[in-house]
Amino acid sequence: MSRPRDDSLQFYEYLCQKIGSEEDVKARRITSIVCDIGNGRSKQIRSGSSGEGLNLKGSDVDLMMIYSKCVVYEYYSEIPVQNKKIPLVMDPEDTQPCFTKLRIVRGRSSSYLGEIVLHADHKGVVLSSKMFKQIKFDFYSKIIPNITKIHGPCLSDTLDLFDIAYCLKCDKWISQSEAWIKRSREKWPSSDLISKIISCGVLNRMCNLLKISYQQGIRCFSATKTLMDYPKYSGEINQPLCCNARLVNEINHAFSCGIYAVEENIYMLLSTLLNYSRSGMSRDIFTFFVSRAHQIAPQCSQIHQGSNKQKYLKLKNIISHLLIGVHTDAVSGWMMLASFFYETKNYLASLSILNHGLLKCTDEKVQLEPSMFQGSLNFNQIYALNMIKNETLMTSLKTLTMNLLFFAARSLIIPTELQLDVQKKSYWIHPKPFAHFLGFLCCYHLKDSASCNHFIRQLFHDADTIFTKQESDSVCKCHILICIGIAMHMFGETSRAKGWLHIASVLDKYNLTSAKIRLSKINLHD
Numbered sequence: 001m002s003r004p005r006d007d008s009l010q011f012y013e014y015l016c017q018k019i020g021s022e023e024d025v026k027a028r029r030i031t032s033i034v035c036d037i038g039n040g041r042s043k044q045i046r047s048g049s050s051g052e053g054l055n056l057k058g059s060d061v062d063l064m065m066i067y068s069k070c071v072v073y074e075y076y077s078e079i080p081v082q083n084k085k086i087p088l089v090m091d092p093e094d095t096q097p098c099f100t101k102l103r104i105v106r107g108r109s110s111s112y113l114g115e116i117v118l119h120a121d122h123k124g125v126v127l128s129s130k131m132f133k134q135i136k137f138d139f140y141s142k143i144i145p146n147i148t149k150i151h152g153p154c155l156s157d158t159l160d161l162f163d164i165a166y167c168l169k170c171d172k173w174i175s176q177s178e179a180w181i182k183r184s185r186e187k188w189p190s191s192d193l194i195s196k197i198i199s200c201g202v203l204n205r206m207c208n209l210l211k212i213s214y215q216q217g218i219r220c221f222s223a224t225k226t227l228m229d230y231p232k233y234s235g236e237i238n239q240p241l242c243c244n245a246r247l248v249n250e251i252n253h254a255f256s257c258g259i260y261a262v263e264e265n266i267y268m269l270l271s272t273l274l275n276y277s278r279s280g281m282s283r284d285i286f287t288f289f290v291s292r293a294h295q296i297a298p299q300c301s302q303i304h305q306g307s308n309k310q311k312y313l314k315l316k317n318i319i320s321h322l323l324i325g326v327h328t329d330a331v332s333g334w335m336m337l338a339s340f341f342y343e344t345k346n347y348l349a350s351l352s353i354l355n356h357g358l359l360k361c362t363d364e365k366v367q368l369e370p371s372m373f374q375g376s377l378n379f380n381q382i383y384a385l386n387m388i389k390n391e392t393l394m395t396s397l398k399t400l401t402m403n404l405l406f407f408a409a410r411s412l413i414i415p416t417e418l419q420l421d422v423q424k425k426s427y428w429i430h431p432k433p434f435a436h437f438l439g440f441l442c443c444y445h446l447k448d449s450a451s452c453n454h455f456i457r458q459l460f461h462d463a464d465t466i467f468t469k470q471e472s473d474s475v476c477k478c479h480i481l482i483c484i485g486i487a488m489h490m491f492g493e494t495s496r497a498k499g500w501l502h503i504a505s506v507l508d509k510y511n512l513t514s515a516k517i518r519l520s521k522i523n524l525h526d
Contacts, residue, residue: 019054023281028053030282034289043068048163061162062154072102072170079105088127088168102127102168129153136166284393288328292403295325295336299411315344318413327394329368330360331431332403338438340413347442354435354442361432365402404428404476415441417486420514421479429479433462437483444490452491459484478504478513485515489522498522 019025032046032053045051048062071085079087088102095101104118104125117135119128137155141147146157147164154163277283298318322340326333334357341350364384366377377385384400391399407414407427414422415438421427440455463480481504488497501522504515 019056025053027281027285028055030285034286045167060156060160063162063164064167065164066169067166068169070168072168074170074172074174076105078172090170090174091123091126132166140164281393284397287394288397291325291328291333294321295328295333296406296408297321298340299408299413302412322413327398329397329401329403330365330399331357332405334360335405335431335435335438336413338435339415342415342438342442343413345445347445351439351442354438357431358435361402361435364400366400367430368401368403402431405431405434417441417490418483420517421482425512427479428476429483430462430466430476433459433466433480433483436462437487440487452487456484456487456491459487474507474509475512478508478515481507482513482515482518485518494522 020028028050029052032051036044036046043066045064045066046062047064049056049059050061069086070088071083072088072090073079074090076089079089087105089105091101091103092099093101101121103123104127106124117128117131118125119131120126133150133153133155137147137150140155146159147155148158149156151160151163154165156163277286298321301314301318318340319337322333322337325336334353338350338353338357341347341353364380366381366385381400385396388396388399405428407418407422409422409424409426411419411422411427414427418427436455436458440452440459443449443451443455459480463484466477466480481500485497485500485504488494488500498519501515501519504513505519508515
């Protein structure tokens, strides 16, 4: 029995190297859960291997989007008299096992469900799954150009990086699932069956089968990119990262796999944090996302005209949110605060804060950004993270990470010069070029031409640096070019401004930025 046990332990160590340790998997799961909780406007559940915390090579990101305007019931008698949602009743008659029709209750439909998604049969009207998916595809393919096809029950992108499945929720367990709920979890496999497996040598046979297969050239793991190199595994532990460094990397990968911004659902996050965070790691991850939510919450807060006391209280409330937001990472929170002070025309305070943030933009910072092509940590980043390996995860995140700046659609704290970009869409930009652009704006209003020239030169350098990173998001690149174009135009360099905006418009294949609009406005006034 010693040899199969050694093989099992070796395979376990191999999986830890390929997929991650138990703690790594927990960190990924918690990060996914937090993002699902914080995404308040569109209820989502991350499922599949990524939702389970397994970063498998070649696997996509599976998102279940809950369609909240409908609710499913098993029986007509369960439908409440007063119900704001559209009731759908299950009808498993004339369907394949594990499938059901969803019937529309007469007089309880709504404009949310157009006639096109309804199908009539001999018993009434049912929901058409095919047309429902087609309508969702037509809608999302216009606002998210990457979505190009329907893949089974899901909407999918060109590169098969993610699948989005729209789901209808049933609030109660249906009768077919009752046996599963009450199942015994101790009867199978029985102790007798385990003894038979061991005594009959099934484990030995499996190990021998794998070895013989590889000797004969049959690659059992060749179909999976994750495990195909198992025959070459030496059994040596190759883990240069300390615990915190690995966890920072896991959160980094969570961003890179399509988890973008947690919305302003702060109280739900806080409630979950207080009730369910039983370990230091989970508390730190929740604290990270709560701080991030505090960056987003004040972006829709308007300072209404009123008494000085009312304005003061409102400003104090916004600043308190943004001050909590500085704990997310080393830089982005300070840039948000600087942007807010710029919008309130407090240019000197804005300059002071952004210069403080720029001092933290150093090479060892780990960039957390929504890119599917996120690279691994470099030597300087690993060294810096190992230097603070005895600190908490939150300390590592606050000290050595740097998020992209996220401005929500119709954000009120983004500089006025960029508000054209957030009229309909959210806005992402690297913190360093944003700081240089914001510095230019402050110095422009303070009529400091020398400092304006300094910040413009820094913007040019930022553009060169970002464009050498092939994995960087093209929209973020466009935003940097647009900032340079705006600065050139404000400085009176119209022809150069047009050149930068033209490059941005060419790079913006899906018309996701304001580059074309700004270029046409400059051409119109020439």
